Every structure is written in structure tokens, then in C-alpha cells.
Amino acid sequence: MAGWLDRIRMLNSPLHMLALAAAVKWFGGARARERFGLLTVRPMYAYGLFRAADLARWCGLRRVTAVEFGVATGAGLLAMVEAAGHVRRDTGVEVRVVGFDTAAGLPPPTDHRDHPELWSEGDFAMVHHDELRARLAGRAELVIGDIADTVxxxxxxxxxxxxxxxxxxxxxxxxxxxxxxxxxxxxxxxxYLPAVSVYLDDVAMFTANRWCGELAAIEEFNTAHELRKFDVDRTLPGRRPWPHLNWYARMRVLHVLDHPRRRRPEARRGLALDEDQRRLREYGLM
Ligand SMILES: C[S@@+](CC[C@H](N)C(=O)[O-])C[C@H]1O[C@@H](n2cnc3c(N)ncnc32)[C@H](O)[C@@H]1O
Incomplete structure (x- = not known):
């Protein structure tokens, strides 16, 4: 989890940036607080949900679905529902939030690809999933069971x-x-949306590599699917106020290249350059 490390890194910024961050915290809207990492304890969730809501609007939709695979005690899922509330108020897009977990912690690692040097069966058990359900108060669905069966x-x-x-x-x-x-x-x-924002939590440990863990899984996915491809998120850090946060390198985009929106141009009159820039900005496409 990148949250508190990134907050310490922010303190290393010039004074005018810290003053700006304080002003945004007290007086800024949800989008400004998202860009400054001040909206939730999981800034990558707020970022991904705004991306999803903006692309949904681009597609003329008012609802979208967001998922957390691996919930454990629920800190991430609670942050996701909190961020979804901000996104709904800001964009008008409703987010269906769904969390998946065994509740009993990790299944047994099978071979080196499961990083047995780091994790063992039963790690991160959920313990009180009824309590978590109560805290979620209907704002998210909790799917208990092995993802292999529930997905x-x-x-x-x-x-x-x-x-x-x-x-x-x-x-x-x-x-x-x-x-x-x-x-x-x-x-x-x-x-799916034509491009799905994806956060990969476990790709930045020293023992992480393309032959194990999440990185191996997405490489194999890319090889197996001609028209569905994971790539890095090429808009990060862009012009965001903090250029070096840990979570930027963990963001990917699943490109749904067979999506109808990506198969043919819209029927419309020719765009002027300034209109194009405005549209790209409005829907978060740049
Ligand atoms: C590191 S924890 C998740 C932490 C959580 N995302 C957060 O931010 O607070 C990993 C979780 O993945 C779950 N998990 C791993 N493999 C699973 C599987 N095959 N099916 C369901 N849950 C699984 C484990 O039960 C564990 O709770």
C-alpha cells in the first residue's frame, strides 16, 4: 500500500506546494483533492474511479462498476466506497462497488510464481466479515469464496x-x-469501458519480476488475447502536482481493442483543434 509513504514524500516538497495542498484540502473540490492525493487513504482508487466515471460519461453512460480483488480486513474496500461517493457527487456517475475475498486469507502458494518467499496460506484472513458488511452499509457487495469460483x-x-x-x-x-x-x-x-483503469498492488517489491506474480499474469494475458491488452498508464504523472508517487508505477490500463467505441470513428462533423483539446480534457483522455 502506497498511502503513508507517499504522504511522507509529499512533505519533501517546496513550501509553496505544501501551502497549495493545504488550501486545496480546506477549500478544493473533489477533483482537486484527488489530484493532490487528499480525497481518500487510497489515492489510486480515487484516481481510477474518476477515470472510470469520465470515460463512462464519454460513452454516454451514468453507471459504472469497480472491483477490488482481495479485500482482507476491508480498509481498501471502505476507501473505494468513500471515493465512489465523491465521484458520484462530482460527476453524477453511480459506481457499483464489488469486493472479492476467500475470507480465510491466501490460498496455498503453488510454485515460485506465487512468491512463496513472501506469502503463505492463510495470510491476511478477513476474520470478521459480518462486521465489514455492516460497515459497508450496502454501499458495496462482498463476494466471499475463491475467485476461481466466483469471478x-x-x-x-x-x-x-x-x-x-x-x-x-x-x-x-x-x-x-x-x-x-x-x-x-x-x-x-x-x-467493459473501452479502457479500464487497473491498479496492481504487488509489482514493486524487490523480488517482483515478469516471470512471477501479477506481472507474469498480465504478460500471459497479453500474449493470450489479441484484442485485450494491458499497458502502463501513459497519462501518469502527466501534470499532476506530485510527480513521484509510488502508486503511479502500479497503474495499468486494460485496452479493450474490440470495444465498439474503438472499432470505428464517431459519425460527426470535423473537429477543430481547440474543441479536440477541450474534449480530451473533459473526459480525462489525456
Ligand atoms: C493483501 S490482502 C488485500 C488487502 C486489501 N486490498 C486492502 O487494501 O486492505 C490480499 C487478500 O487477497 C485474498 N485472496 C488471495 N487469493 C484469493 C483467491 N483466490 N480468492 C479470493 N481471495 C483471495 C486473501 O484472502 C487476502 O485477504
């Missing part, structure tokens, strides 16, 4: 009216990540 029925529940737009992948193991990535294998591309 299929969930994928079936997705619909073009509320497509999948943001995913946090935090199941630690390669084998669990492979199972979770099946969420992106639906035949109908319109149950």
Missing part, C-alpha cells in the same frame, strides 16, 4: 449499462491473479 458468475452479472471501469488487483499470488483476470475474458466487449 465467472460476477462477469455474467456485468452489463453494458454499468460496465467494468476500475479494478484493484490485490490478491498477491500469481495463481489468484490469473483467476481474477478472467473477469476480462467476456465475449461481449461492451460490458
Amino acid at each position: 465467472g458468475p460476477f462477469r455474467e452479472s456485468l452489463a453494458p449499462e454499468a460496465p467494468l471501469g476500475f479494478v484493484s488487483m490485490d490478491v498477491d499470488l500469481y495463481s489468484s491473479t490469473v483467476a481474477a483476470l478472467r473477469v476480462f475474458e467476456a465475449a461481449d466487449p461492451s460490458i
